[in-house]
Amino acid sequence: MIRVLVVDDHSIVREGAKRIINDTADMEVAGECGNGRDALHLILDNDYDVVLLDIALPGIDGIDVLRAVKAKKSTLPILILSMYPEEQYASRVLREGASGYLAKESLPDELLKAIRRVVLGKKYISEPFAESLAVSLTEDNTKPHQLLSKKEFLVFLMIVKGKVTKEIAMDLGLARSTVSTYRARILEKMKMTTTGELIRYAIENQITK
Numbered sequence: 001m002i003r004v005l006v007v008d009d010h011s012i013v014r015e016g017a018k019r020i021i022n023d024t025a026d027m028e029v030a031g032e033c034g035n036g037r038d039a040l041h042l043i044l045d046n047d048y049d050v051v052l053l054d055i056a057l058p059g060i061d062g063i064d065v066l067r068a069v070k071a072k073k074s075t076l077p078i079l080i081l082s083m084y085p086e087e088q089y090a091s092r093v094l095r096e097g098a099s100g101y102l103a104k105e106s107l108p109d110e111l112l113k114a115i116r117r118v119v120l121g122k123k124y125i126s127e128p129f130a131e132s133l134a135v136s137l138t139e140d141n142t143k144p145h146q147l148l149s150k151k152e153f154l155v156f157l158m159i160v161k162g163k164v165t166k167e168i169a170m171d172l173g174l175a176r177s178t179v180s181t182y183r184a185r186i187l188e189k190m191k192m193t194t195t196g197e198l199i200r201y202a203i204e205n206q207i208t209k
Helices: 011-022 036-045 062-072 086-095 108-119 127-136 150-160 165-172 176-189 195-204
Strands: 002-007 027-033 050-053 078-082 100-103
Touching: 002 011, 002 036, 002 108, 011 027, 011 108, 027 036, 036 050, 036 062, 050 062, 050 108, 062 078, 062 086, 062 150, 078 086, 078 108, 086 100, 086 150, 100 108, 150 165, 150 176, 150 195, 165 176, 176 195
Parallel strands: 002 027, 002 050, 050 078, 078 100
Antiparallel strands: none
8 A cells, every 4th residue: 555645735735636546546645734844744753655745835845845854764755746837847856856746737647657656766757848858958948047046946936926025925934035035036147127027937938827
């Protein structure tokens, strides 16, 4: 039996994943939580075969959870389940040690396929992304948003999704001044001056929907 921990701050996403997994004969949801701090406690205190982990978590974000887990349980497969486009984030989390990346709108069969694959010690990414990744390795396609640090990129995604400084600060457990500093760095690195420019860039590059 494959024991799965589901970590997502949206209860509807957790319920959907639980239904799909628990309806499968060889899998069960052995735990769930909605924030990064609880996720770390559960992972370090229990034995799971795989963790489904969202990136944008309140308090400790998914990337920091991933790093902390890999430092303690390096062989535990972590499958990132995210609302953000695969082509914009998958390579980042794979470099951090994630076993795979899956969009939340993926079909149930794809979720089950991904879980089974990473439990076997393999990596999982979708076929379309695998093809685009192969192309990018042979070309110099560096874009402005790829110059951002992981935290800056997460703040960038929240900005272009329409979240204001107060909301971002609450979601990430940061001071508003810290979020403002990140925003200034993002604008500087991307050579832009307004939020409107960031949003237009995100739309033109299909970073947000």
